Every structure is written in structure tokens, then in C-alpha cells.
Amino acid sequence: MTPADPKPTYHPASAPDFVPAPLLRRLQLDRLQAIVARAYERVALFRQRLQASKLTPADIRSLEDMARLPFTTKADLRDTYPFGLFASPLKDVVRVHASSGTTGKPIVVAYTKDDVAVWTSVMVRSFAACGLHEGDIIQNAYGYGLFTGGLGAHYGAEGIGATVIPISGGNTDRQIMLLKDFGVTAICCTPTYFLHLIDRAQQLGVDLKSLPLRAGVFGAEPWTQSMRKHIESVTNIAAFDIYGLSEIIGPGVAIECPQHDGLHIFEDHFYPEIIDLDTGAVLPDGQEGELVLTTLSKWAMPMIRYRTRDITALLPGQCPCGRTLRRMRRIGRRSDDMLILRGVNVYPSQIETALLEVEGTLPHYQLILTREHGLDQLEVQVEVTPQVFSDRVGALEALAAKLGDRIERVVGLRIKVTLVEPQTIQRSEGKAKRVIDKRAQQP
Numbered sequence: 001m002t003p004a005d006p007k008p009t010y011h012p013a014s015a016p017d018f019v020p021a022p023l024l025r026r027l028q029l030d031r032l033q034a035i036v037a038r039a040y041e042r043v044a045l046f047r048q049r050l051q052a053s054k055l056t057p058a059d060i061r062s063l064e065d066m067a068r069l070p071f072t073t074k075a076d077l078r079d080t081y082p083f084g085l086f087a088s089p090l091k092d093v094v095r096v097h098a099s100s101g102t103t104g105k106p107i108v109v110a111y112t113k114d115d116v117a118v119w120t121s122v123m124v125r126s127f128a129a130c131g132l133h134e135g136d137i138i139q140n141a142y143g144y145g146l147f148t149g150g151l152g153a154h155y156g157a158e159g160i161g162a163t164v165i166p167i168s169g170g171n172t173d174r175q176i177m178l179l180k181d182f183g184v185t186a187i188c189c190t191p192t193y194f195l196h197l198i199d200r201a202q203q204l205g206v207d208l209k210s211l212p213l214r215a216g217v218f219g220a221e222p223w224t225q226s227m228r229k230h231i232e233s234v235t236n237i238a239a240f241d242i243y244g245l246s247e248i249i250g251p252g253v254a255i256e257c258p259q260h261d262g263l264h265i266f267e268d269h270f271y272p273e274i275i276d277l278d279t280g281a282v283l284p285d286g287q288e289g290e291l292v293l294t295t296l297s298k299w300a301m302p303m304i305r306y307r308t309r310d311i312t313a314l315l316p317g318q319c320p321c322g323r324t325l326r327r328m329r330r331i332g333r334r335s336d337d338m339l340i341l342r343g344v345n346v347y348p349s350q351i352e353t354a355l356l357e358v359e360g361t362l363p364h365y366q367l368i369l370t371r372e373h374g375l376d377q378l379e380v381q382v383e384v385t386p387q388v389f390s391d392r393v394g395a396l397e398a399l400a401a402k403l404g405d406r407i408e409r410v411v412g413l414r415i416k417v418t419l420v421e422p423q424t425i426q427r428s429e430g431k432a433k434r435v436i437d438k439r440a441q442q443p
């Protein structure tokens with residue numbers, strides 16, 4: 001962008017981001033019909049589900065008909081482990097990824113050559129929306145391997161013509177050395193790992209603000225607006241939220257644009273619906289519910305109405321950036337993250353927001369769930385700044401009480417808050433573990 005050209009320039013791959021809505025709807029319907037037919041013909045589970053609903057692919061005549069299709073869940077992927085939902089023969093599958101569940105076997109996902117090309121294209125569009133382009137130097141600290149983060153971001157970064165540093169997760173001191181020595185302009189990792197990098201850089205005397213680093217593409221776990229403010233204020237970078245999940249493609253399902261007001265969903269490839277958690281009914285824009293996604297172009301493993309368990313809302317109205325793609329509110333929580341404590345629903349993200357609003361806390365916290373005399377108890381452990389920690393005991397108690405009040409206001413319950421020294425809570429190279437459930441160890 002130059003002063004003579006007030007309009008931002010876009011990467012050519014971003015053209016579909018701006019397609020007029022009626023054209024987009026037409027394309028979605030064409031693709032939906034093709035994908036439902038493919039799933040019906042080639043995947044036994046989908047065929048049986050459609051038959052049980054007395055539907056054939058010919059019944060899908062409009063996008064509204066989508067609501068008649070049955071849902072798919074994570075259990076379906078587990079039950080058909082490893083290759084039961086593949087719609088392509090293995091000879092056409094050029095890649096598999098897997099994501100570990102909470103129990104037992106992972107879920108396995110597959111890509112044809114064309115699927116990888118689509119994935120690359122949505123990642124190119126994601127990076128372009130973050131203002132990245134040829135000439136950028138992108139340090140990719142998402143884990144490489146079965147996790148989709150590393151390779152997904154890698155292909156996208158190469159696709160946009162940037163120089164990729166495929167460092168993967170971990171080895172924090174080396175990450176900081178390369179950030180500095182290679183003149184890195186953008187970093188991709190989980191937001192909590194970036195917090196760890198910030199801390200370590202400080203300890204090593206590296207001032208991140210003095211480096212050319214100008215953007216972070218953070219995702220794979222929930223993070224809050226308060227955490228964005230913290231990251232941006234201590235580093236001077238613009239922090240973008242990127243969303244995705246293995247079952248649908250990996251990272252690159254949705255991305256923030258520079259407005260930072262919701263994430264644009266790449267609707268030409270992924271059809272979003274928001275449903276009521278209990279009834280499964282489709283909810284109107286603006287209402288919060290569970291995000292359900294249908295892949296419109298994934299050939300090796302089509303997903304029809306996949307229940308993500310991620311809670312969000314589709315935002316009404318058009319984004320000033322000009323993209324016609326609908327936006328979803330950032331994902332603050334998953335329906336299965338919910339803790340029920342004395343009958344009250346508690347989400348880790350509510351606690352994070354309450355903690356970060358109070359000066360003196362650091363964005364490192366953990367929720368410890370225990371059981372005493374058959375009753376569930378929750379304790380919040382949060383790190384505080386070294387200054388606070390070296391304060392008088394009275395000051396520490398006052399801060400803990402203040403945090404307790406804040407949390408009570410948001411959650412509606414008095415929860416024990418323990419302030420801990422900086423660096424006490426275990427850091428993660430990937431997704432942070434916020435809840436430590438010790439209930440099984442207790443009577």
C-alpha cells in the first residue's frame with residue numbers, strides 16, 4: 001500500500017474472499033450436492049445415516065435442505081478408526097494426519113492431492129488476511145507431525161511466497177535466537193507458547209519490540225481478547241486468531257482480518273451452521289450455539305454437519321474489510337470444557353478474562369479440580385509478577401481476594417485463588433493444559 005493507493009492490495013488467491021454473496025451461495029449449493037452424493041456413494045456410515053433419515057442426495061435442492069442431513073460426531077471417527085470414513089482409495093490419499101483424543105485411539109483424517117491444494121489455498125488466504133506476503137519471513141513454531149498445525153502453516157507460508165523457518169514447537173532458546181538473527185517478521189504458534197517465548201526472551205535480555213517481528217498467527221486453543229491485549233502491548237505485534245480442526249482440514253477454516261472483529265470463515269470450502277446444543281435446531285445469526293461445519297470440497301474425507309463442540313455465534317452484518325465471507329465470534333470455549341461446580345457452569349475462558357483484568361497477574365494459570373468428601377472443589381492458581389510476589393503478605397492476600405471477587409462476579413461462585421511465583425506453572429509447547437482434574441485420585 002502506498003499513500004497514492006489508499007486501497008489495500010490483496011493476494012490474488014484471496015479473490016474468493018470478496019465474491020458477491022449470491023454467487024457464493026450458488027457455489028456452495030453446487031459443491032454441497034456433489035459432496036453429499038460422493039459421501040453417499042462411497043462412505044457406508046453416511047449412506048446408512050441418510051437412509052435412516054429417508055433421504056437421498058437428490059433431496060438436497062437448497063442450502064436450507066442441509067438442516068435435514070444427520071450430524072457427524074467425533075465418536076463416528078473413533079468408531080470407524082482408522083480408515084472407515086475415507087471416500088477415496090488409499091492410493092489417492094497423499095497424506096494422513098491424526099489428532100489424539102482424550103481417550104485411546106486417535107482420530108485419523110485424509111487428504112488427496114487436491115485436498116492438500118485446497119488446504120494450502122485457505123492458508124495462503126489466511127496469511128494474506130494477516131497482511132503477510134512474499135518477502136515475509138515466517139517462523140513456524142506449530143508442531144510438525146501428525147498434528148495439522150505445522151504442515152498446514154508450512155504449505156500456506158510457502159504458498160504465499162514467504163520464507164519459511166520450519167522450526168516446529170519447543171527449543172525456546174533457539175526459537176528466540178532465530179527470531180532475532182533471521183529477521184523474522186511473523187510467527188505461527190499457539191498463543192500460550194508465544195507467552196512462554198515472551199517470558200524467555202525477557203530472561204535472555206532480548207527485546208522483542210526491537211525486532212522486525214510484526215504479526216503473530218495464533219490458534220489451536222482458545223484465547224481471550226485480554227490475552228491479545230497483553231501480547232500486543234508487550235511485543236508491538238498484531239496478533240491474529242486462526243481457527244481450524246483436523247476433522248475439517250486443519251488450520252485455515254477461519255481467520256481474523258485486520259479489523260479483529262470475528263473470524264472470516266472460508267465459506268467456499270466450509271459451510272458453517274450454529275445449532276442449539278440440546279435440540280440441534282439451527283440458530284439465527286447472532287445467537288450463540290455449537291458450530292457445525294460441512295466440508296464442501298474435501299474429497300478424501302468429506303464431513304457432513306460435523307459437530308465441532310466449539311461454541312460461537314455467526315456475526316450479523318458485513319465486515320468493513322470488504323470480505324463477503326461470514327464471520328464467527330472467536331471461540332472462547334468448547335461445550336466439553338465446561339466444568340459443573342455446585343450446579344454452576346464454569347468455563348476456563350471466563351476465569352481467564354477475570355484474571356487478566358486485574359493488574360499484577362500474568363497470563364499463566366491453571367484450574368485444579370479436586371474432590372473433598374464427595375464435593376467437587378476448584379482452585380485457581382495464577383502466576384503474579386515478581387514485584388507483586390515480593391510484596392507484603394497483606395498485599396498478596398488483598399490481590400487474591402480481589403481476583404476472587406472478580407471471578408465471583410463473572411462465574412457466580414466463590415472460587416479459591418492461589419497466587420504463585422512466576423514460572424511455577426508448567427509451560428506447553430503446543431496446546432496449554434488449563435484444567436488439572438485430580439478427582440479420580442480422590443474418594
Ligand code: DLL
Nearest residue numbers: 099149219220221222242243244245246250251331
Ligand atoms: O488445532 C488445528 C489448528 C492448528 C488450528 C493451528 C489453528 C492453528 P485440532 O488439534 O484437531 O486442530 O484441534 C481442533 O482446537 O475444535 C478447537 O476446540 C480448538 N481450536 C483450534 N483453533 C482455535 C482457536 C487444530 N483459534 C480444536 N480458538 C478445535 C479457539 C481453537 N479454539
